[in-house]
Amino acid sequence: MPAGRQKKIPKKITPGYLEKAALFYLERYSSSAQNLRRVLERKVKRSIQEHGSPSEGEAAGWIADLIAKLQRSNLLNDQAYAVGRVRRLYAEGKSLGRIRQTLAIKGVGRDDVAAALERLQDESHAPVSDLPAAAAFARKRKLGPYRADPEERRAMRQKDLGALARRGFSQAIATKILSADSVAALEEIIHDAE
Numbered sequence: 061m062p063a064g065r066q067k068k069i070p071k072k073i074t075p076g077y078l079e080k081a082a083l084f085y086l087e088r089y090s091s092s093a094q095n096l097r098r099v100l101e102r103k104v105k106r107s108i109q110e111h112g113s114p115s116e117g118e119a120a121g122w123i124a125d126l127i128a129k130l131q132r133s134n135l136l137n138d139q140a141y142a143v144g145r146v147r148r149l150y151a152e153g154k155s156l157g158r159i160r161q162t163l164a165i166k167g168v169g170r171d172d173v174a175a176a177l178e179r180l181q182d183e184s185h186a187p188v189s190d191l192p193a194a195a196a197f198a199r200k201r202k203l204g205p206y207r208a209d210p211e212e213r214r215a216m217r218q219k220d221l222g223a224l225a226r227r228g229f230s231q232a233i234a235t236k237i238l239s240a241d242s243v244a245a246l247e248e249i250i251h252d253a254e
Contacts, residue, residue: 073107073114075122082126083135090145092138093127094167100126142168142176150180153197155190155228192250194229194237204238205246 071077078100085091085099104119114122130136142163149159156177163173181188198204203220207213217238224234240246 070103070106070110072111073104073119073122075126078103078119078122078126079129082130086130086135090141091136092141092163092167093131093136096130096136097123097127098167138168138172139175141166142172143179146173146176146180150188150193151196153193153195153200153227155193155233156188157190158228161228190229190233191236194224194227194233195246195250197224197227197229198237198246199243205240205243 081103082096082100085096091099100123101120104116104123108114108116108119127136145163145166145168146159149162150156154162159177160170160173163176164170177188198220199206201223203216203223204213207216220238221231221234224237225231229237236249237246240249
């Protein structure tokens, strides 16, 4: 810790404090119920370590009541959260598998994720698949056909394959993206897949 800075002492947890903390968090970030629960549980744990009270069971009850209250008032809605996150992650060029994994980590149920992906498909003018997402990622990172120099493109092919694989795309999708001769050819491949 830098000289002159003191360790911040966590506040003593009360139901009112938890509600204020939850509302402050939700003003800044969208969240699933499970993710907000984890955030509040970390606050409780730090407070109990510092102050010794309340008991973990009592605090868990307060958190459960607060989560239920926020869900009833629709300030916390896993379905709406899933829809927004799916749209954003897909637009960023994440694979469908990676999108499912990211939302599962945030505590969103499979049914909510499936419904959000279905809604994305309904709203999209093209089929929702890994191919357009991989192309968006390749464009963003200037991989494959987005590299101007053909020599560099050949030299970087393995690295580009690795980048697409780490992003969660299959080898078949990655190869299809990187095998396109030009950006126009890639757009044609994507159009034909529709």
